[in-house]
Amino acid sequence: MNTNLVTSLLAAGVIAMPAKLHSAEVETKTADSQSITTLRVEARLDYQRDWRDGNTVSSNSGFEGKAINLRLEGNITNNLSYCWRHRFNRNTKDANFFDATDRVYLAWNTGNWTISGGKQAVAIGGWEYDHSSIDLYGCSVFWNNVSCYQIGVSAAYNLSGNNKLMFQFCESPFYNTDNRNLYAYNLYWTGTHGIFQPIWSANLLEYSSGRYISYLVLGNKLSVDRWSLELDFMNRASSHQTYLFKDCSVMGELSFRPTGRWRIHGKMTYDVNRTDSGADLLVLPGTELKMIGGGGEFYPFAKNLGTLRFHANAYYSWGKNANANNVMQNKSCIVDFGVKWDMNLLSLKRK
Numbered sequence: 310m311n312t313n314l315v316t317s318l319l320a321a322g323v324i325a326m327p328a329k330l331h332s333a334e335v336e337t338k339t340a341d342s343q344s345i346t347t348l349r350v351e352a353r354l355d356y357q358r359d360w361r362d363g364n365t366v367s368s369n370s371g372f373e374g375k376a377i378n379l380r381l382e383g384n385i386t387n388n389l390s391y392c393w394r395h396r397f398n399r400n401t402k403d404a405n406f407f408d409a410t411d412r413v414y415l416a417w418n419t420g421n422w423t424i425s426g427g428k429q430a431v432a433i434g435g436w437e438y439d440h441s442s443i444d445l446y447g448c449s450v451f452w453n454n455v456s457c458y459q460i461g462v463s464a465a466y467n468l469s470g471n472n473k474l475m476f477q478f479c480e481s482p483f484y485n486t487d488n489r490n491l492y493a494y495n496l497y498w499t500g501t502h503g504i505f506q507p508i509w510s511a512n513l514l515e516y517s518s519g520r521y522i523s524y525l526v527l528g529n530k531l532s533v534d535r536w537s538l539e540l541d542f543m544n545r546a547s548s549h550q551t552y553l554f555k556d557c558s559v560m561g562e563l564s565f566r567p568t569g570r571w572r573i574h575g576k577m578t579y580d581v582n583r584t585d586s587g588a589d590l591l592v593l594p595g596t597e598l599k600m601i602g603g604g605g606e607f608y609p610f611a612k613n614l615g616t617l618r619f620h621a622n623a624y625y626s627w628g629k630n631a632n633a634n635n636v637m638q639n640k641s642c643i644v645d646f647g648v649k650w651d652m653n654l655l656s657l658k659r660k
Contacts, residue, residue, distance in 0.1 A: 348655035351388045352376065353443050355647030362385075362640040369636060374398055376443040378411075383657070390416045411458045421467040428460045432477040432497035434510030434526035437560045437578075443649060447602045447624030450580035451543060451558045453635055454591040456482040459493070474510035483516040483590055487555065491515040506530040522547045522588040535566045546587035556582045556589055569611050575603035576624075582631070583622040593631035600626040600637055618649045 353376045359369040375398075382392040393413045407428075414427025417575075437445070437452055445452075461479020468474055475498065481491035497510040508528035513521050528541045541560040546552045564574035581597045582589055604622025608614040623644045626637040637644070 343658045345657040345659060346381065346655065347653070347657075349380045349651060349653050351378050351380070351443060351651040353647060353649040355432060355645050357643055357645040357647075359636070360642045361638060369481070369643075376444065385415075388418050392416070423465045423467075424463070425465075426462040428458055429463065429477075429479075430457050431455075431459050431461075431479055431482055431493055431512075432463065432475055432495040432510060432522060433457070433512055434497060434499075434508045435528035435541040435560065436508060436530055437528075437541055437562070438526075439508055441530065446604060446622040446645060447576060447578070447600055447637070447643070449558050449560050449578040449600070450592050450596060450598055450630060450632070450635060450637070452536065452560075453637070454632065459484075461493075467544070469525055471502060472498070476497045481515045483514060488518065502524050504532050506532070516588055520547070520588065537564045538562070540563075542552045545582075545589050545592070549586070549587050555584050556586075556592065558592065569614070572608075573603070573604040574605075575601075577601045580630075589639070595631040596629060598626055598628040598630045598637065598639075600624055615651050617651075620646070620649070621646045 329659050334442030339628045352374075354372070355375050356372050357370060359366040377397045378394055379397070380392075380394045382390070384390045391414070394411045396409055396411050400625065410428060412426050412427070412429050414429050416423055416425040420623045433455070433636055437448060438455070459480035459482060461477055463475055463477035463479075465473050465475035475496075477493075477495040477497065479493050479495070480489070484491040493512060493514040495510060495512045497508075499508045500506065508523065508526075508529070510526045512524040512526070514524070516522050522545060523546050525546075526541065526543045529539070531538045539560075539562045541558070543558045543560075544553055545556040545558075560577075562574055562576040566572050578600045580592050581600075582592045583597070584594055586594065602622060604620060607619045607620075608617065610616050623642070624637070626641045627639055630638050
């Protein structure tokens, strides 16, 4: 096993202080104990324009349905909860309807432990990764290529009121139809400490039989009054390469809420892979791409912000992306306007 990764895992275990499991994507919390079932549908529609070196990319310009999600969750007993989220606009690997199911799992909660099994998010740290895709606009090269929902099991332990540590064993995001026998081992912790909220992880992911790439992800958030800063650093490494900074990503977002109904943000990302290793299948060797942009969100209903949102944003990228299939390339500019709404169709509680 990669000795550098072992060091990272041990380090993460030693410093594991932080917090409640956030996410959108990495969930081990149980549903409201009084809820039998809740059924929600959320959707997002956008109009966007995409230019590359001043030329319109017609295939990525115009109206687009960004997301339509169905979510069902609730409690079977006081300690056993379930969650199912299906994304109707998601592509499948082998015409399998289950591939479009982001999450379907059972979670058993007792005391300080939560044990869950099923399809869930791969426990990779970082705030950009943590947010639900329906709430994101311009994203890093890593985010645009990672397959973050896989089948597996996880165990989370509540270290204190503000700290949780989780270990997860699941399918590798790099499995393919020819070889599903690939796995990932993830150590993840998160917390809340005053104005500071970290989401950190150490990950060992099998990208081909018996070959692994390791991640060390440091996601950090500072919140002061109406301001919030999210800053992520991800380092990727495999055998026989320099461990730090050769293959990495940095993502940062600064946001401000002038009123309860408005949110303004600016964001930057930087992805680089200066190795000659074939281990990183997401940020390919030869990549060095920078992106900057920002935008605003308006929520008409102050008492229930999540019900309806209007948004507008613009992002520009430059450098080199070795993956020609990605949207963001050298001298790419995307301007986007859209609306998102969240509908609570059904909610049943115990009498």
